Amino acid sequence: MHYRTIIVSDIHLGTKDSQYKKVLHFLQNNTCDNLILNGDIIDWRHLKIFGWWPKEHSSIIAHIINLANEGKTKITYLIGNHDEFWKDIIQLTLNNIQFWTEIFYQSWDKKYLIIHGHQFDKYESTLYGLGTISFIIGTRLYALNRWYNKRRIKHGKRPISIIKGIKQVIKHFMVWGQEQFHQKIEELCKKKHVDGLICGHIHKAEDIMVNKYHYLNSWDRVASCTALVEDENNQRKVFRY
Secondary structure, X not given: OEEEEEEEOOOOEOOXXXXXXXXXXXXXXXXXXXXXXXXXXXXXXXHHHHOOOOHHHHHHHHHHHHHHHHOOOEEEEEOOOOOHHHHHHOOOEEOOEEEEOEXXXXXXXXXXXXXXOHHHOHHHHXXXXXHHHHHHHHHHHHHHHHHHHHHHHHOOOXXXXXXXXXHHXXXXXHOOOHHHHHXXXXXXXXXXXXOEEEEOOOOOOEEEEEOOEEEEEOOOOOOOOEEEEEOOOOOEEEEEO
16 A cells, blocks of 8 residues: 555664564555654664664664665654754664654645654653653553463463553653643744644544644554554555554
8 A cells, every 4th residue: 555654753763562473464464655753663762771683673773774774755753852862863864764863744725734643741851860760660561461461371361461451550640631632732823833742752642623723643563563654645544553
């Protein structure tokens, strides 16, 4: 399937919970004019703490670089809170991949701002230490989820995500609560003179109107395996793999 734009976020390469096989299959079987990597593609925090990088995860990087070298797809990498090591090359182009913290995106007659979304996170933006602590707790929760699912599979049951709800509660708390979060969306859209906002980070797919502003969230490629796609007719949807 060919799309005008594909937006993926929160792949978290370098962690045991990254669904890298599904990500690679998705990218290999769906082409696009614009590929927007909306933050936390590589989990630099996990790499710094645990130093774990399986060679299989490099296949995602190699595929993206190949796409960039072919020149048929415009690739933009927006920096998130887990891959902030890219921040020193913001506004540079590396192997035909552009690095930014935010971009404007024109969709038919609508103008959107695309950011990763950690800018709304009160602890990431003010107290980095607390953000790191929450990351370590999240890592332990994912490990518990893997152990639980191994037992389920052993007993012939399907694996499930027991931490999806927990993470959504945590994210809800860390982005000031829904009412304040929607207020901040409105404030940012008004400040940037855009019709809507697209982000990731929250780990919850959204396609809603916040008063007159359109808010979209592409969710993630770890617990949910989703992406935000826009076809040639400018129709947008959350693609669930």
